[in-house]
Amino acid sequence: MMLISGLMLLLQTAACLDRFCRFNQFDPCYAALGHKLNVLMLLDTSEYDMKIQKRINYNKGTDPLCRVKNDMIKKNECDLYSNRREVTVINGTLIINRVIRADSGNYTTFFYRSDGTETSTDLQVNVEAPIGSVEVSVICSSSGVMRASCSSEGDQLLYSWIELNGDSLTDGNSSINLDVGTDGNITCSVKNHVSHGQTTINVKSCSSEL
Numbered sequence: 001m002m003l004i005s006g007l008m009l010l011l012q013t014a015a016c017l018d019r020f021c022r023f024n025q026f027d028p029c030y031a032a033l034g035h036k037l038n039v040l041m042l043l044d045t046s047e048y049d050m051k052i053q054k055r056i057n058y059n060k061g062t063d064p065l066c067r068v069k070n071d072m073i074k075k076n077e078c079d080l081y082s083n084r085r086e087v088t089v090i091n092g093t094l095i096i097n098r099v100i101r102a103d104s105g106n107y108t109t110f111f112y113r114s115d116g117t118e119t120s121t122d123l124q125v126n127v128e129a130p131i132g133s134v135e136v137s138v139i140c141s142s143s144g145v146m147r148a149s150c151s152s153e154g155d156q157l158l159y160s161w162i163e164l165n166g167d168s169l170t171d172g173n174s175s176i177n178l179d180v181g182t183d184g185n186i187t188c189s190v191k192n193h194v195s196h197g198q199t200t201i202n203v204k205s206c207s208s209e210l
Helices: none
Strands: 002-004 006-015 018-022 029-032 039-040 048-054 064-067 072-078 086-089 093-098 105-113 118-128 137-139 146-151 156-165 168-170 175-178 184-191 196-203
Touching: 006 018, 018 029, 018 118, 029 039, 039 118, 072 086, 146 156, 146 184, 146 196
Parallel strands: 018 039, 029 118
Antiparallel strands: 002 137, 006 196, 039 093, 048 064, 048 105, 064 072, 086 093, 105 118, 137 146, 146 175, 156 168, 156 184, 184 196
């Protein structure tokens, strides 16, 4: 077998990885590892005191929490984001300027009115490492069969392949077999919940390389 070094024509990755979620959304919130996450808690915070609690043991008395009053984190009552200066609350939005793996989890925000009434909303946060550079290689066998392989860094990667004419080759596989005599461009596209990237290379038929 021999490796065909295809000409890389295009490398494209998502530029902005800031994520925006809200506490009353139905779907999970996907955050990009190392990037910014904005989570809307409440549009008008003037009437409420708030408590953000990460549900680990599902026990209000032991699960880590962070109290918010007058739109500010009460540092002396916050063991959820302790010693993390990059975590703030502004205009009812929880802002994490640099997401870490430990930010994954199930959260509940409690809202307390001055009359003693309480409401709450839940949110599941999933942290994923974004897509890295996408690399494609093609191996040509002695029988003339070519196999293209695609690789990238990141979590929960989903692969898809496209030919020059725009036809989809296959979805979900990082490697595919190419028809004998394939000559032209192929594109590998990689994505997850927080980013995407793709690379296009030019391949020549095995007969022209052997």
